[in-house]
Amino acid sequence: MDITIILIIIGLICIITSFFLGNSSSSYADELEQVSISIHQETNGLKKRLKAVEEELMIGVGPLTTVGKTQTTAKPVHVIIVNQILSLHSQGYSISDIAVRSSLSNDDVIAVLQSKGVIT
Structure with missing residues (x-):
């Protein structure tokens, strides 16, 4: 057999198995969403702190x-x-x-x- 045919067969097997084992990506999506939400909340907190510091500096x-x-x-x-x-x-x-x-x-x-x- 030629090496290209072997690689094509291995690729097809990997694609077919990925359809059956592809359900774990939803947990990664949930984790990514949680990280995104926490980063957004931390950014808002930093903006509030920065605004407070700017107001303190303007007092002087x-x-x-x-x-x-x-x-x-x-x-x-x-x-x-x-x-x-x-x-x-x-x-x-x-x-x-x-x-x-x-x-x-x-x-x-x-x-x-x-x-x-x-x-x-």
């Missing part, structure tokens, strides 16, 4: 007023950005470098540093 936002100009404008600067500005200033970065890294204007960086008493 306060207005920043610039002094010494004819018109005082209030721009909210987040506490994290204020900490970043202070850290960069303590590391010796120039005001223009700090402004680029924090996505603020030079005047805003100077106002933050003045409000924290770092520069006068």
Whole structure:
């Protein structure tokens, strides 16, 4: 016999037996559905926790007023950005470098540093 005929016969036998033994896939489908549901529930829980953390971070936002100009404008600067500005200033970065890294204007960086008493 030729090898191709033997392989075809073995393939047909496997296909026929798979019809008789194929009922176990329903248990796998149930397990997959349970895993999908649990992942969905965990994702929703993480979204709720993330929203709570974002709300906590927004509590620390306060207005920043610039002094010494004819018109005082209030721009909210987040506490994290204020900490970043202070850290960069303590590391010796120039005001223009700090402004680029924090996505603020030079005047805003100077106002933050003045409000924290770092520069006068």
